[in-house]
Amino acid sequence: MTEFKSKIRTIQWLDTFSRMVDQTLFPYEFNYIDIKTGDEMFAAIKTMIVRGAPAIGIAGAHGVVLYAQELNKLPRDEFIKKLLEKADYMTTSRPTAVNLMWAVDKQKEIIKNSKSDVKGIIEELKQNAIKLENEDIEINKKIGDFGAEVVPKSATILTHCNAGALATVGYGTALGVVRSAFAKDPTIQVFADETRPRQQGARITTLELTMDGIPTTLITDGMCSYFMKKGMIDMVVVGADRIAANGDTANKIGTYTVAIAAKYHDIPFYIAAPLSTIDINIKTGDEIPIEERSHDEVTHINGKAICADGVNIINPGFDVTPHELISGIITEKGILRPDYKKSIADVFKNL
Secondary structure (H helix, E strand, C coil), X not given: CCCCCCCCCCEEEECCEEEEECCCCCCCCCCEEEECCHHHHHHHHHCCCCCCHHHHHHHHHHHHHHHHHHCCCCCHHHHHHHHHHHHHHHCCCCCCCHHHHHHHHHHHHHHHHCCCCHHHHHHHHHHHHHHHHHHHHHHHHHHHHHHHCCCCCCCEEEECCCCEHHHCCCCECHHHHHHHHHHHCCCCEEEEECCCCCCHHHHHHHHHHHHCCCCEEEECHHHHHHHHHCCCCCEEXXXXXXXXXXXXXXXXXXXXXXXXXXXXXXXXXXXXXXXXXXXXXXXXXXXXXXXXXXXXXXXXXXXXXXXXXXXXXXXXXXXXXXXXXXXXXXXXXXEECCCHHHHHHHHHHCC
């Protein structure tokens, strides 16, 4: 296994509360925030204090523990009923990232199946949340090592948005591939799309990679095809928020555009994501709900307007890349290849 170089711990359960990096403050501050109630966690997920599908999943698991602690005085049957309602409510904070539903469902299984009293259920939920945290890092290391196998020597890798340590508990999915590849070949470099409208590539990806000493060049979203045409991009690796059973993949808005440009220029385009991001219950990307976010994200930067008052705004948070544009899906079980309907079904059959 590759050495875990990045020291970032995005989210962690500590005794009775959840501690996470406040990602709304980047790049100006790097601070941790303590989340002590279920509603605080709901707000942290919704306002993107915590972001990235795997990290959101862990946050959801923590949120269930926080709600459980708040309901601890109720009789057992009422406690279970109310807690299951709160768990379902938690999943509405971000509708696209399926890891949130996956992790909350893991907690709901404990709530429904536990034979313990209220205190015991809370402890079981807490230990499961910690288990999911630790597994996330190990899963991402495996994704990184599998992905490094397809990275050419001295490659320039294009990324979009942030799928790094700060989108997970640690290490990262797409940036996990970069980290693992760089550990073997320090001539590798990254081109990072800025990722409008919230600039996760500029604010977060460049921060992570420079902290790890990985050469990184920031470009605006509209520049990727220019550099592809000039032969300066060797491959694309991005993360995912939800993958359908046929391989269609939802990721940060703008990913579809990058995939089209990569296909035209015959550049490999990879998705890096844990199996928990694959939703085998939906057949195609047409079924993935796309979150519509605040208009202020488009009209304002750092609190200042950048456009005329009254202009119409549409702000989808994600788009869906069709499976035929994807060269491979890098998971903790290896790299899935077309036909994705078959390769995805096969990997889940063998779990």
